[in-house]
Each structure stands twice: as structure tokens, then as C-alpha cells.
Amino acid sequence: MTNDHSAPETAVKQDELRLEKFLPYRLSVLSNRVSNAISQAYGARFHLTIPAWRVMAILGRFPDLSAAELVEQTAMDKVAISRAVSSLLKNDYITRSEDPADRRRQVLNLSELGREVYARIVPLAHQYESDLIASLSSEEREQLDGIIEKLMVRAKEWSERGLIDQ
Amino acid sequence: MTNDHSAPETAVKQDELRLEKFLPYRLSVLSNRVSNAISQAYGARFHLTIPAWRVMAILGRFPDLSAAELVEQTAMDKVAISRAVSSLLKNDYITRSEDPADRRRQVLNLSELGREVYARIVPLAHQYESDLIASLSSEEREQLDGIIEKLMVRAKEWSERGLIDQ
DNA sequence: GCACGGTGGTTACAATTGAAACTAATGTTA
DNA sequence: TAACATTAGTTTCAATTGTAACCACCGTGC
The missing domain is CATH 1.20.5 (Single alpha-helices involved in coiled-coils or other helix-helix interfaces)
Known part of the structure; x- marks a missing residue:
């Protein structure tokens, strides 16, 4: 046992950086590991990218949103939303209908198929989260x-x- | 999976997903916000990408590493390391010398200039971290x-x- | 009416990233 | 020592992403 009682544990040399203790770095590694693992699971089973799944997750809870409202909800970029929407349309996971009151605006919703997929992913998502925080x-x-x-x-x-x- | 009827306050509907409470999602948003903000600061002042700065941070603490050892230390991809190394060489932030014992291997170190930049960034990094956890x-x-x-x-x-x- | 600035959404293009193929050197086995 | 497998690192090419420009439409003021 070393007798290193001279300096409190919170003291850190200010002229070097212990990357493995540096919070922004640790957050980044953790988040990347988690996202990649989970997106592999979604992606493989349902051909979903992370942005696409996020759009579905929001539409599952809040129907009748426009792309702009999705931007608000997710803090994602509007271009990312646009791409996710078009890939979801291609997969028939969502529907898009014009708003008669404002013909720029397009109202998005999960399709039948989309709702099925959503209903299958949600328990998976909860399961992954539970597993992650199990300890x-x-x-x-x-x-x-x-x-x-x-x-x-x-x-x-x-x-x-x-x-x-x- | 067990049904939990006993704790209504913490009970979560298992058939929908509250994305804004979903840990993987929150981690991702938090980490992206932090990394982007900080990398803007480094990048603007010293022409450093995040991977490049990570390489410098490791070399600052552990001299005489090879690219493969950097891969181990950082959990970064070896291609990312290769690119970071070549950009750092272009900036004269690091030096590269062949290992006579193994001519495939190349030993990397911070250059004089690299050490100066390192010495200026480290306090900045600590400052950002402190600011982040200030609350x-x-x-x-x-x-x-x-x-x-x-x-x-x-x-x-x-x-x-x-x-x-x- | 019709110019106008603002908004919803898409497209185009450039930069970043990842997977796989590749070169060069070393190690291993017969 | 010839043949083959392994390791270090780079290059190539395709997919992903971000920025900026863009088109179509709306609302206001004149």
C-alpha cells in the first residue's frame, strides 16, 4: 500500500491531460460505443439508420408532425430530417400528406407497417437500455x-x- | 419480462418510447454538443481536428508510440490514426522516425512546436471540463x-x- | 393586384468517415 | 531457405454528413 496521502485525489497536474479521465472524451467514447451497438441491431433487422429511427420514435409519440416540427423535437439538422423522411417513405414506414391549409407543409405519420416496426423496436430499445444500466x-x-x-x-x-x- | 403494477410513479409504458428520457439518445446529444463546441475552439485556434488532438494528447503523456499503440490507447480506428498522423506531420506538430529494429514500425513524438501547442491546449481543455461540470x-x-x-x-x-x- | 421578406423543404457539392484492398516488412514452419 | 501467415501502415472507393444554395409557397404592405 502506498502512502500517498500528501495530495488529495482531486488534485490534477494542470500541465498534462489524462485523456482517459477527461469527461468530454469519455462521453464521446461511451456514446459512440452505445449508439453503434444499438444501431447495428436496428439496422440489421429493419434497415433503419439512427436518424430514421429517431424520426419514427418521435412520430410514434407525436403524430401529425411536419419536418420542421421534427427538427424542433429532435434537435437534428433539417437536412438530416429530410433524408431520413425520404428513406422512410421509400420503406413505406411513414406516410406524407399535404396540408391543404399550407401547401409547403407536409404532415408525417407512421404507416401501418411503420407502426408494426415501431411496436417491435420499442421493447428492444427498452431492453437495451435496461441492459446498459443493469449494473x-x-x-x-x-x-x-x-x-x-x-x-x-x-x-x-x-x-x-x-x-x-x- | 415482469409486470410491475406496484410502482406507478416510475412505471413506464413499455409500448412507447420517450426519446427524451432514453439514455442512449441523451448520451448522444450531450456528447455531440460537447465535442462540437470544444472542437470548434481547438480547430479554430490550432487547425486541429478531434482525432488529431487526441493523438497529440496521448503522445503528450506517452512518448515514443507507434500508430498501432495509438490505436490501442485511443480505441480509434487505425485509418483515423493514419490520417491524423499525416495531418499532424504536415503541421509539424509531431515527428516520425523509423524503428531500426522493425522497419515497418514508426515511432511518433510531439515536436517542439507540438509540445508548445500541447502546453497551450491542456489548460484550455481543463478549463472547458471545469466549466462543463461547474454546476x-x-x-x-x-x-x-x-x-x-x-x-x-x-x-x-x-x-x-x-x-x-x- | 404584385413586390417583398420569411418559411418549409429539397438538392448539390464538398468534407469526413469506414470497409476493404493493398504494399512492405517480419515471423514461422517445413 | 522457400512458402506462407501475420503485422504495420497507407490508399482507394463508397457511404454518410454538413453547408450552402436553391425552389415553392405563404403572408404582409403597398
Whole structure:
């Protein structure tokens, strides 16, 4: 046992960077691993990309949305939405109908087929999430929830206002 | 799967998905926001992409690595490493020398210039991290650390062994 | 009416990324 | 030492993504 009581554990040399402890890096690795694994599962079974599945997930809960409203909901780029929508149309997973009141606007919904696929993926998604957090205690799950919320607030500020001024 | 009728408050409808509460989704949004914001800062000031900066960060702590060893350290793809290395060489941020013992192998190090840039970025990186977690209590920071560690273990298992069998 | 700025959505093009093929050198087995 | 497998790293090509330009339509003011 080493007697390294001289410096508290939170002290970090400021002139070097321990990448494996650097939060932005760890978040990125974790998120990529999770997303890739899950998208492989969806993609293989239902020919869905992540953006396409996100669109379906939103339409499953909120019918009759336009592409612009999907942009709001998902924080995805409008071009990404447009591409996801057109691939979902090709697969007959969603339907698109013109809004008679505004002919620029097009109302999107899950199709019959789309609803079936949705109904099959949702339990899968819950299962993956459960499996991911299986090793967390229920306290930890609540903590994580709150922590992500706080981090998200800050990250959102960054992307809106630009970074730390300097 | 068990039916849980006993805890209505935490009960979640299993036949729909609240994307905004879905952990993989939230992780992805958070991580993208953070990475994009920070990479804008690095990139603008030092012409560095994220993979390039990662390579520098590792070389700053562990000199005399080969590309293959960088792959191990960073979990990045070897093609990504190759491209990052060649762009860093172009910028004179790193040096590359042949290993006489194995002429396939090439030993990488930060150059003088690279060390200067490294020394300027590291405090910036710490600053961004501090700013990101500024709203967390010290307990929450420790919790987050442990939680990410646990999640990472599971995600790693996913990418190694494939997903939940089904 | 009809110019106009603003909005919904798509297309085009360039940059980034990933998978697989490739070159060159080393290790291994007979 | 010839033949083959393995490792280090690069290149090539296709798919994905982001930025900007674009078209069609709406609403307002004149």
C-alpha cells in the first residue's frame, strides 16, 4: 500500500491531460460505443439508420408532425430530417400528406407497417437500455438522470452562445 | 419480462418510447454538443481536428508510440490514426522516425512546436471540463465518474461480444 | 393586384468517415 | 531457405454528413 496521502485525489497536474479521465472524451467514447451497438441491431433487422429511427420514435409519440416540427423535437439538422423522411417513405414506414391549409407543409405519420416496426423496436430499445444500466443501483440511475440534465444545460449554452470567452 | 403494477410513479409504458428520457439518445446529444463546441475552439485556434488532438494528447503523456499503440490507447480506428498522423506531420506538430529494429514500425513524438501547442491546449481543455461540470456538486462528480465507468464496461461488452442475444 | 421578406423543404457539392484492398516488412514452419 | 501467415501502415472507393444554395409557397404592405 502506498502512502500517498500528501495530495488529495482531486488534485490534477494542470500541465498534462489524462485523456482517459477527461469527461468530454469519455462521453464521446461511451456514446459512440452505445449508439453503434444499438444501431447495428436496428439496422440489421429493419434497415433503419439512427436518424430514421429517431424520426419514427418521435412520430410514434407525436403524430401529425411536419419536418420542421421534427427538427424542433429532435434537435437534428433539417437536412438530416429530410433524408431520413425520404428513406422512410421509400420503406413505406411513414406516410406524407399535404396540408391543404399550407401547401409547403407536409404532415408525417407512421404507416401501418411503420407502426408494426415501431411496436417491435420499442421493447428492444427498452431492453437495451435496461441492459446498459443493469449494473447501476437505483440511486445511481436517479443521480445519472439529474447529472445529465445539468450537463446538458451547460452544453446547450455552449452551442448557443459560443464557448468560454477568452 | 415482469409486470410491475406496484410502482406507478416510475412505471413506464413499455409500448412507447420517450426519446427524451432514453439514455442512449441523451448520451448522444450531450456528447455531440460537447465535442462540437470544444472542437470548434481547438480547430479554430490550432487547425486541429478531434482525432488529431487526441493523438497529440496521448503522445503528450506517452512518448515514443507507434500508430498501432495509438490505436490501442485511443480505441480509434487505425485509418483515423493514419490520417491524423499525416495531418499532424504536415503541421509539424509531431515527428516520425523509423524503428531500426522493425522497419515497418514508426515511432511518433510531439515536436517542439507540438509540445508548445500541447502546453497551450491542456489548460484550455481543463478549463472547458471545469466549466462543463461547474454546476455539479463534488458528490455528483464522483458519482458520475463511477457511473460512466460502469456503463463503459457494459458498452464495451456489447461491442466485443455482440448485443443482447435474442 | 404584385413586390417583398420569411418559411418549409429539397438538392448539390464538398468534407469526413469506414470497409476493404493493398504494399512492405517480419515471423514461422517445413 | 522457400512458402506462407501475420503485422504495420497507407490508399482507394463508397457511404454518410454538413453547408450552402436553391425552389415553392405563404403572408404582409403597398
